[in-house]
Amino acid sequence: MRAEAQGLVLSVVPGNEAAGTEDNAIQVVVTGEQDEGYNPSRATPATRTDTPLRDIPQSIQVVPRQVIEDQQAQDIDEIVRNVSGVNLSNSAGGIAEIFNIRGFEGTVLRDGFRRGVPFELLDTTNIERVEVLKGPSSVLFGQLEPGGVINVITLEPLADPFYSVQFQAGNYEFYRPSLDFSGPLNDDRSLCYRLSASYLSSGSFRDFTNIERYFVAPVLAWDISDNTRILLNAEFLDDTRPRDRGLVAIGTEVADIPISRRLGEPFDEDNFEQWRAGLRFEHDFNEDWSIRSAFQLTSRNTDSLTTETYSLDEATGEGSDRFFRQQLGRLEESYALQTDLTGRFTTWGIAHDVLFGVELSRVTSRIPDFFQRDGSRATRIPRYP
Template identity: 35%
Template structure:
């Protein structure tokens, strides 16, 4: 440990050199937009898995995509609602949280990206993508460090923003619903000049909604302008910006097993709030600005560059239940975070594509840089206030946090990565993939108040390989290996930085898309091992390894011109170093969603949708969390070509259930009802 005064950012000179060199390359871009989606709703061309546009059905890795049509159809309000009907992704495990999106992918945490660049989520500083501003969301399952640098073994979720369109399109939408839900949004896009070489888009929204606990709520303002410019036939430049402000009282869903799973002396109502509604608050604002540059030098070589600057300001007070004193009362803890996060992300790619005899090569050479700085005050007083009645809480019996209880903490993390990937296509039958990446990550965690500095300097060499056979029948088997590497910003109970997490995955699967059918079926077996695992709890600790093995089945397509089906099944066997089942992760998950369009009948304009989601039993040590099944409904009606009315109901029967336990237990989200009216012009 060193005093804070000795702190010097060691990557800064290299950073400036890299920026200077790469700035000379800022003169161009593809005329083709990144991560375009083909016309079908089910067959997608994406750059998330390989960072070069490739049909997902010809990619020897598991990626699931949810497009704009489905986001609207299911009225997705939070990012973690996106993959409810996809395999391998567990969401809602901590109930409905109004200031964090929670996922587990293949039994592990994941990292979140927007438009291919990292969104930093450090502790309670959570960047929250607004679903209304997204074109689609994709999940790359399993270790992904080979292209994205630091990442947990679960994989990467990439949220793709709405982009300018070549044709004019405008909409206004209003919504209302239970829990005092109110929302109005607008989306305007089209050419900005006579030639159409300059295009714009402006997306905005205001919404307010009560939380799933008593006395909690969140209000949000969101605006996202973008501009796309065809500089020349070979060059395209896209500017993307956004601003979002959230104000409310956080939904802190922590409950104890006593009163939820154990109801021998009474049951705690799911809406019970153990915080201090008159004192707790969550004031959160986030802003970003960046660009995407594409330039084709010739028919073989092209250059791509993505850059974004993010800033997040947070003033958070959050009170939570800690443990039971007796059969009636419990003690609480409290936390406060008041600070900001600034981050920069720069990704440069040189892409070559050429044929040589029987082979076609797609070569990717990349250099990326990430810089994150956290500057804030933090306090974690315990115990907080007097004992609280677990079944009938009364508020106001506490002493506000004083200035001398805060410490000033600064965290800086910088990462530079160099990666190389070659995708070889042989005789249009075989796809072979090989990748290697080198990362240098440096982290400084400084307690300015006490003059304590923790330093970590980590390097990693990660590998990836894959092979797929492309058959005439559309049945494509594959095998792949991937690795992950994730330095940690947090410190343990003794104030030392955790060791980086390391992960490896073997995967074998089949992707099937028969000719003439608008749809796909996929199956994948995965085997993941994580080393240096961090075990959650009242006092988190780093202890050994975790493993996760399982099977995923996923299908989406049209059974007829009117009926579309989306189905998924996941089996996951997640275990700790002692070969015990890991907390939170169910062995079985299954879902089924059906859509029916009455177009061509006397009910033309009407669309109906219905879904079932089943989550199997999970454990927390000796505790057993029962399985649950939820039903969702959707109905919409088009009035001509401009008006659409829609009704969405999730958890139709208002099922009361415990979603998961990991020391604390969490009730799942209650019934949500939303009605919307949309006008397009």
């Protein structure tokens, strides 16, 4: 007799006609795979290896895909709110996400790589999970602050066909259609793909604030053999929105102006065109030793039209000292290469996991001058981006 329900398999093996002893008694065996759901058992940031969380002494918290989907999270800030000791410390006027972990500025990684360009935008459409490593173990990823790191893990292709289409809608003319397709491209399932894409359009309770974003992320995985695998991935993100510094403070109090008041101009706009491409090679020499090498290229072009306010007339509710600046064609690019050799061996009955690695990175920037509205070169450049 056999019964299946929710991943559990119940097998009943009857004895023979001469049943009557313990050896011939009916045996019941229950096997199955547990859906980890909200409780993942493994994470990669603390050791750069796929190690069970129970074997890692560092403080690690993982926000899995199930939580991200149930929460319908739109950005990384919404995801890490589930993690204690982590908060958004700066948004640069709503165009970036800068986090604080245990009192220090936290570094955001993507699949183990640092964000390639300053204030690089991340979309949640293709995020598998977010891992947060707290404490000075962040030094494993280079010269970083001792508060910790946030590692964003992206989706990979599946061997079984998978198709998902969603549509979200909300207040202030918010809507966001998205899709996630995956499956094999050949009969032996050695070549698989994944395509994630979304479009977002939204207004706001703030004046003259409209957001529009396009995002697409194709991934291709090729199992060359049982021991060798190559993964190619790419992303394109186009995001347009105005900068909004939020509520204005005068002295120790919030200014007496409507909460909807944005002290800018209707034509204010920041546009980001961001490209990312990556290649990862993995090979197992044997059951104990393996090598992983990954390369990532990131490029971002920014056009900015911004009106900044430095003082406020509470009587009229208008900015009395404002500065308009324009910057077109700001280009930032980064190149990063990681190679890790991992192995397992035993000495005198003690098992060891070891990792040898090297990482190289290069960041280039072409930052044009800021210009005032009348076309003259700006002489007053704020320190923040």
